[in-house]
Amino acid sequence: MTPEELSSAVTHVLSEAVEAGELTVEIPETIIIERPKSRGHGDWASTVALQLAKKAGMAPRQLAELLAARLREAEGIAAVEIAGPGFINITLDAAAAGQLARTIVETGETFGHNEALAGHTINMEFVSANPTGPLHLGHTRWAALGDALARLLRASGAEVTSEYYINDAGNQMNVFAASVLARLHGEAVPEGGYPGEYTQELAQEALAARADLVDLPREEALPIVRELAYQAQFGQIKDTLAEFGVHFDVYFSEQSLHDDGKVAAAVETLRGQGHIEDRDGAVWLRTTDFGDDKDRVLFKADGEPTYFAADAAYYLSKRERGFEEKIYLLGADHHGYVVRLKAIAACAGDDPDRNIEILIGQLMSVKGAKLSKRAGNIIELADLITWLGADALRYTLARFPADSPIDIDPELLRSKTNDNPVFYVQYAHARACAAARNAVEAGVDRTGFDAALLSHTAEEELLAHLGKFPSVVARAAEMREPHRVARHLESIAAAYHSWYATCRMVPRAGEEITDTNRTRLWLNDATAQVLRNGLALLGVSAPERM
Structure with a gap:
């Protein structure tokens, strides 16, 4: 039960x-x-x-x-x-408690799934790094937490679309292109450009695609270089995310908002809501009507749209695509965005307490991490994955609340000891898989099951932890707190190790195999299943051997 x-x-x-x-x-x-x-x-x-x-x-x-x-x-x-x-x-009674073991095994990979958020249609945007350089330490936390949260929301019945907003518009892309073009001609990047060896690599990729680039006039070459370098760099970003186990349902281009007239249309939509004001030749959104510290310019006096205009158009695009709830996962330096994004929702006629949710992640640091040789001034996510491993990084980032700073100890993450939380949980799963293999070799199978036989105190404790798993998943999804799942997996692992040391599943030499042995195999396999399900929700593998 x-x-x-x-x-x-x-x-x-x-x-x-x-x-x-x-x-x-x-x-x-x-x-x-x-x-x-x-x-x-x-x-x-x-x-x-x-x-x-x-x-x-x-x-x-x-x-x-x-x-x-x-x-x-x-x-x-x-x-x-x-x-x-x-x-x-x-x-x-023992039978009611023990029946859970069979239920878990028969339910399989969907045990823990629930309907707590059934009926919710959610767009969740996270990472959204500029395509002007590689992913770095600052993007790592939300890549892990955002993907884990999307998995939890889906497991709790919500319909979720994970989205990456590509900031491919504005002057930053021109500066990026100029930096790559300078490398193409063997020159230093212009002042304020993007340093690092990666721009040299992008220049070579662009040249491989268009051998005549160095012969073209700079003005003609620049937009070509911009597109080629952008595609190459964003391809690398996708590859790094895939290596980290993160995949997005939608990659949404900021430039498309301008090309498709969505920015201008958004202004007219907001004007219809009565919150647009024309003054000093510019177009303003009166966000102060909803708690912002100042009104925001949408179009400048020279007719150029601002970044805020694209933010407003992007919010309205999400609404037009049928997403009633919109979750933004932003970095520690984006606190100022909370009020203004909620003001956009309110100006659009939405309920900022229901239709938009903004989560801010605090900074993380890694002791002894080295700056990237390619990028020059950042710690690349790809280097962290190579150094520490995707599983260790993802689990560690998932087991702390997003609003708490983290200082990661790489020596701990690389250790194969019980002090390393990800090793502790993965080892419990591997141990359960090994125990099952040993049981089968000894002739123990799951042909018999008597729930009442799971009456030992260690079995009752383990069953209680396993039974809480669905409610932990639901609560973690509702509270947007994946760390609840990670911490619960550690409790399950501890209960399993205690049970394993106390309750024999394989009889001693010369002893007869009984239904107690068979029933304990069900409990063993149920534990492995829950650990596997929980790790999957965090985007972490569940090895069968370690």
Whole structure:
């Protein structure tokens, strides 16, 4: 029995009590079931009586006794006790608790998936690095967290489109092209240009594509170089993301907003909402109407659109494409964007508290990381992957809240010890896979299953952690906090290692294979499945051998 099934049981007895006229109260949509702090207080606990007592016009303990009497009759519940002012402590019978092992194995890779966010249509933008250079340390955190969050949202029933906004418009692209063109002619990059050996590499790629570039007039060569270098650099960005296990559903070009007239159309849409003002020859959006510290210029007096105009057009594009909810994952230096992006939503007639969500990630650092030889002044993500490994990086970044700074210890991440969290969890999975192989070689299979046999304290503890997994996934998705999954996987790993050391799955030499051995194989395989599912949600591999 999972916490979700137990929650449904409590909801059912509440409904029965209301229908019987024993109390009058509105039944909550979800009743929280939690693990009690002390194992002696039962398997699970609920504070529903404390939450509803006032509305029901009853003392909390009186309401708890009323519900407990009905819960004691429910299938799979061995005992219900009332503690303190009205806590309901529930103990499952061994068969109900142990049945979870079989359920997990039979459910397979979808165990943990839930419908907490069913009906939500979400566009989630993250990374969105400028295509003027390689991905670096500053992009690494959101690449890991953004992809993990997209996986969690999908696992919780949401329809999610992950999107990369390509900043391929504006003067930065001209500076980028000029830098590559200078390299093509054997010159230093112009002042304010992009240094680093990678621009030299891009120049050679452009020349390989168009051998006549060096013979063309600079003005004619520049747009060609711009396009060739942009395509080559963005191809490298995609390759690095793929190596990191990150794939996007949509790559959206900022330039397309200008080419397709979307920027001008956005201004007219916002004008229709009554928040556009023409003054001093420029076109302004009155974002101060919605908490911004100053109004923002959309079109300058010379008729040129601003970056903010593209931001507004991009937001409206997401809405036009059917995304009711839009999540932006921005870096630590983008705090100022929060108010202005929410102001765009409000000016467009949307609810900024519901239709747009902006998450800010704090800085990360890596002890001993070296600047890239290619880029010259940054730490490249590709180098970090080679040095530390994609799994170690992704797991480490996923196990901390996004709003907390991180200083990564590379020696820890590279170590094969239990002090290294990713090794600890991956090793638990590999150990479970090895245990299963050994069991099969010894003649233990899953032809027998008796849930009541999983009655050892270590088995009850492991089953409790496994049972919480779906609710942890749902909560992590709702709170936008992938670290909840990582930390729970570590709890499962700890419970599994304890169980493995305590409960024999393979009989000793000369002993007969029993249903206890077979049933424990189900529990072993269930643990491996949950660890595998959880690691997949974080974009981390689950090796079968280490």
